[in-house]
Amino acid sequence: MSLYAYDQIDREMLADRAAEFRGQVARRLSGDISEDQFKPLRLMNGLYLQLHAYMLRVAIPYGALDGRQLRALAAISRDFDKGYGHFTTRTNIQFHWIRLKDAPDILDRLAAVDLHAIQTSGNCIRNVTADPYAGATAEEIDDPRVWSEAIRQWSTFHPEFTYLPRKFKIAVTGSAKDRTAARAHDIGLKLTRNREGQLGFEVMVGGGMGRTPYLGPTIRQFLPARSLLSYLTAILRVYNRLGRRDNIYKARIKILVASTGAEEFARLVEAEWAALDQAPIDLPDLELARIRTAFGVVPFETLPARSDVFEAARAADPALARFARNNLAPHKRSGYAIVNISLKAPGETPGDATAAQMEAVAAVAERYGQDDIRVTHAQNLVLPHVKLDDLPVVFAELQRHGLATPNLDLVTDIIACPGLDYCALANARAIPIAQDIARRFAAPDRAEAIGELKVKISGCINACGHHHAGHIGILGVDKKGEEFYQLSLGGSGAEDASLAAILGPALPADQVAPAVEALVDAYLGLRSDPAERFLDTYRRLGPAPFKEAVYADAHQA
Amino acid sequence: MPTLIRLEDGAFVEAVDRFVTVAADEAIPTDGGVILPLARFEAEGAALLDDGRPVGVLIQPDEAVEGLAYDLPRLALVALSFPKYRDGRAYSSAALLRTRLGFAGEVRAVGDVLREQAREMVRCGFDAYVPSDGSSAADWAGAAGRYRHVYQTAADRRAPAFVERESE
Numbered sequence: 001m002s003l004y005a006y007d008q009i010d011r012e013m014l015a016d017r018a019a020e021f022r023g024q025v026a027r028r029l030s031g032d033i034s035e036d037q038f039k040p041l042r043l044m045n046g047l048y049l050q051l052h053a054y055m056l057r058v059a060i061p062y063g064a065l066d067g068r069q070l071r072a073l074a075a076i077s078r079d080f081d082k083g084y085g086h087f088t089t090r091t092n093i094q095f096h097w098i099r100l101k102d103a104p105d106i107l108d109r110l111a112a113v114d115l116h117a118i119q120t121s122g123n124c125i126r127n128v129t130a131d132p133y134a135g136a137t138a139e140e141i142d143d144p145r146v147w148s149e150a151i152r153q154w155s156t157f158h159p160e161f162t163y164l165p166r167k168f169k170i171a172v173t174g175s176a177k178d179r180t181a182a183r184a185h186d187i188g189l190k191l192t193r194n195r196e197g198q199l200g201f202e203v204m205v206g207g208g209m210g211r212t213p214y215l216g217p218t219i220r221q222f223l224p225a226r227s228l229l230s231y232l233t234a235i236l237r238v239y240n241r242l243g244r245r246d247n248i249y250k251a252r253i254k255i256l257v258a259s260t261g262a263e264e265f266a267r268l269v270e271a272e273w274a275a276l277d278q279a280p281i282d283l284p285d286l287e288l289a290r291i292r293t294a295f296g297v298v299p300f301e302t303l304p305a306r307s308d309v310f311e312a313a314r315a316a317d318p319a320l321a322r323f324a325r326n327n328l329a330p331h332k333r334s335g336y337a338i339v340n341i342s343l344k345a346p347g348e349t350p351g352d353a354t355a356a357q358m359e360a361v362a363a364v365a366e367r368y369g370q371d372d373i374r375v376t377h378a379q380n381l382v383l384p385h386v387k388l389d390d391l392p393v394v395f396a397e398l399q400r401h402g403l404a405t406p407n408l409d410l411v412t413d414i415i416a417c418p419g420l421d422y423c424a425l426a427n428a429r430a431i432p433i434a435q436d437i438a439r440r441f442a443a444p445d446r447a448e449a450i451g452e453l454k455v456k457i458s459g460c461i462n463a464c465g466h467h468h469a470g471h472i473g474i475l476g477v478d479k480k481g482e483e484f485y486q487l488s489l490g491g492s493g494a495e496d497a498s499l500a501a502i503l504g505p506a507l508p509a510d511q512v513a514p515a516v517e518a519l520v521d522a523y524l525g526l527r528s529d530p531a532e533r534f535l536d537t538y539r540r541l542g543p544a545p546f547k548e549a550v551y552a553d554a555h556q557a
Numbered sequence: 558m559p560t561l562i563r564l565e566d567g568a569f570v571e572a573v574d575r576f577v578t579v580a581a582d583e584a585i586p587t588d589g590g591v592i593l594p595l596a597r598f599e600a601e602g603a604a605l606l607d608d609g610r611p612v613g614v615l616i617q618p619d620e621a622v623e624g625l626a627y628d629l630p631r632l633a634l635v636a637l638s639f640p641k642y643r644d645g646r647a648y649s650s651a652a653l654l655r656t657r658l659g660f661a662g663e664v665r666a667v668g669d670v671l672r673e674q675a676r677e678m679v680r681c682g683f684d685a686y687v688p689s690d691g692s693s694a695a696d697w698a699g700a701a702g703r704y705r706h707v708y709q710t711a712a713d714r715r716a717p718a719f720v721e722r723e724s725e
Binding site for chain 2: 007009010012013016017019020037040041123153154155156157158159160161162163164229237240241245275277280281283284286287290
C-alpha cells in the first residue's frame with residue numbers, strides 16, 4: 001500500500017466522467033457539435049490540439065503513482081501513441097500523438113487504474129503539486145499527500161471555481177526544504193506548527209511564472225490545518241470575483257495580488273473567510289483520518305543504518321558510487337534511501353520516458369520500492385522507499401534501461417518545456433537546446449565538479465520550463481522568424497526563492513550551449529570553494545563577471 | 558422566444574416566462590413582472606414594488622450581489638448575466654445569494670448559458686435557466702444528472718462524498 005486507496009465513490013466519479021466524455025466525443029465525431037463548441041469540452045478533459053496531433057494530459061495527483069498505474073500509462077503510450085510519454089513540470093504526463101476517436105477508450109483505461117485527465121487544462125484548479133519526498137524525508141512536519149488528497153477532492157468539479165479568470169495551481173510542501181517551488185504557485189502551502197504545537201499552514205498567494213513572474217507573498221503565517229478548505233474557498237472566491245478577465249496575460253491571481261497589495265488582498269480573504277459558513281466546507285476530523293488511513297502504512301523493517309552489501313558494492317563499482325553521491329537522498333528510516341531517477345540522459349528529451357522504461361520503473365518499484373513512485377516538478381521520478389541493501393540491484397536494473405543517469409540537480413538535469421517541437425504557443429524549440437547543453441557537459445566528472453546547477457528552458461514567455469526560477473534560465477524568443485534565446489541568471493524555485501534577471505541580449509540557438517559553458521567556466525574560476533554553488537557565487541558577485549564571460553566571448557566568435 | 562427552464566422539486570421543466578427584461582433605455586410595461594438592470598432598479602424599483610409588481614434585478618458579473626441585500630426579501634428573482642460562458646463570476650454571485658444573503662426567490666441564468674454548465678449552475682443555487690444553445694429541459698436534466706456523487710459542499714447542500722462516507 002502506498003497510494004491513497006480509491007473507494008467506490010472515487011471510482012464512480014471517474015467512471016461518470018469517462019462516460020460523459022465518450023458522449024461528447026461521439027457528438028463531435030458525428031458532426032452534432034462543431035469544433036468551436038467541442039473545444040471547451042475537450043479542454044476540460046485535458047485534450048489539446050497541438051501542432052501535429054491531439055495531446056492528452058493525464059493528471060498524476062500530487063505526483064504519486066504505483067506500479068499498476070505506471071504500467072497502464074506505458075500500455076497507453078504503446079497502444080495509442082508512439083511508445084513514450086512526457087512527464088511535465090506539473091508532475092503530469094502528456095501523450096503527444098493522440099487520435100480523437102481513441103480518447104474515450106484512453107479515459108476508460110485510465111479510470112480502470114484510478115487515473116484521469118480531469119482539470120489538467122482549462123481555467124480551473126489544476127493538479128496539486130506536493131513534495132516528491134513525502135512520507136520518506138525526515139524533514140517532514142506532516143505528510144503533504146494527505147492534504148493534497150483533501151484538496152484534490154474539494155477542487156474536483158468545484159461548481160463555483162470551474163470558470164476562473166485563469167488556471168490555478170496549488171503546491172503543498174511538508175518540509176522547510178521546498179521541492180515544490182511553492183512560492184511560484186498561485187497558492188503555496190507550507191505545513192508548519194505554531195507555538196502550541198498545532199498543525200497548520202503558512203499560506204502564500206500570488207506567485208507564478210509566465211510573462212510577469214512573481215514570488216507569492218505570505219498572506220497568513222498560520223492557518224489551522226482543519227480550516228484549509230474553507231480558507232482556500234475564501235481565496236478562490238475573492239479571486240473569482242475580482243481577478244481580471246479582460247486580458248488573458250493579466251488574469252492570474254498574481255496580478256490581482258500585486259495590484260491590490262498583499263496586505264489588502266489578505267484583508268479581503270480574511271473578511272470573506274470570516275463571513276463563510278465554514279463548518280460544512282471543512283472536512284470533519286473523521287474524514288481527514290479516513291484519508292490518512294487510506295494511504296496505508298509502509299511496512300518498514302528495522303534495519304541498521306549501514307548496509308554492508310551496499311558499501312561493498314559501491315566500493316567496487318565507481319558508477320554506483322557516483323549514482324549514490326548524486327541521486328540518493330536520506331530517508332527518515334535507517335537502512336533506507338530515497339532514489340532519484342533522472343529522466344535527463346544526455347541527448348534525450350528531458351522528461352520523456354519510453355514504455356519499456358516506465359515498465360522497468362514499475363517493476364523496480366513493485367519489487368524493491370514499496371510500489372511507490374513519484375514524479376517531480378523537475379521532470380524526474382523518485383522511488384521514495386528503497387532499502388540500502390537493495391540499492392546495487394536497483395541501480396543495475398535502472399542502468400539496464402538507461403535510467404541511472406547520475407545527474408540529479410547537476411547542469412545536465414535540465415528542465416525544458418516541449419517547445420516548438422510540439423507546442424502551438426512556442427516561439428522557439430527548447431528540447432534541442434537542452435540536448436546541446438547536456439552533450440557539452442556529458443562528462444560526468446565535470447558535471448559533478450560543477451555541482452548543483454539548475455538550468456531551465458522555456459520555448460516561450462508562458463514559462464512552462466520555469467526559466468525565471470533557473471540558476472540559469474533560458475527563454476526562447478522569436479526575432480523576425482528566427483529562434484533566439486535570452487539568458488537569465490540567479491533564479492531559484494526552492495526555499496531560497498528568487499527570480500532570475502536577464503543577463504544581456506538574446507543569442508542565436510548555436511551560441512546558447514557555448515554561452516552556458518562560458519558561464520560555468522567563469523563560475524569555476526570565481527567560486528570561493530567547491531561548496532559554493534553557481535547560484536551562491538552569482539548572488540555574491542552579481543552579474544558583471546558572468547556578463548563579461550558570455551558577451552566578451554561572443555564578440556570574439 | 559427563448560426557452561425558460563426551471564428546476565422545480567428536482568425536475569427540469571420548460572416554463573412560461575412571466576417576466577419582461579427591460580433594457581436601460583426601454584419603457585417599463587404597464588403591468589406584469591419586469592426584470593430591471595441594477596442601476597434602473599435602484600432608481601425605479603421601489604415604486605414598482607410598492608405597486609405590488611413582481612420585480613427582478615439583472616446583475617452583471619462586475620456588480621456585487623451584496624448591494625441587493627436590503628431589497629432581496631421583496632424581489633421575485635435575481636437574474637445573473639453570463640456575457641460569455643467562460644465568465645464564472647455569476648457562480649459566486651449565486652452562491653452568495655443562497656448561502657449568505659438567504660435569498661429564496663428565483664436565481665436565473667441569462668446570457669451565454671449552455672447545457673454543459675447545468676451541473677455547476679444547479680450546484681451554485683441557480684434554479685432557472687435561459688439557454689442560448691437551444692437546449693431543452695430534457696437536455697438539462699441529462700447534463701445535470703450525469704454524476705452520482707459530489708466531492709464538496711455547495712449552495713445546493715447536496716451531501717458531499719465525505720458525508721456519504723460518514724453514513725456508510
